[in-house]
Amino acid sequence: MTDPNLPPRNDDLLSQAGEEIKGMAKEGMHHPSTKPVLAGAAVGALAAGLLPVVTWPIGLVAGAGFMLYKRLRP
Template identity: 70%
Template sequence: MDRFILKDAVDEAKAIGREGMKHPSTKPVLTGAAVGALVGGVLPVVTLPIGLVAGAGYMLYKRIRP
């Protein structure tokens, strides 16, 4: 089952794109992106865009595989 995680992530991202703020995963993923961006802004090794993508990716993963 874990080998289909990429397909599940793509399907979830498409659903978020279609439904926008109505989708239940949108707010947690945006929150994760914001937290990641803040961490990326504070830490000297991680840049803002990398933190943003990492935070959003982590929350998307947690929505797919809780």
């Protein structure tokens, strides 16, 4: 959710994603987005294991990307 006390961010999605990924890399598991993105990656990899066409690395990236997007655009 967005915090009403913070000013709205007007920059584009790619720059926000870059900042978020840098923050996750710098802070590790202490960053608030790390755990949801890792959970999304795990779910995506498991779901891809059930599908005959999609391999697990594609599912992992898709799950992590979806959760990162949901963190940036709630």
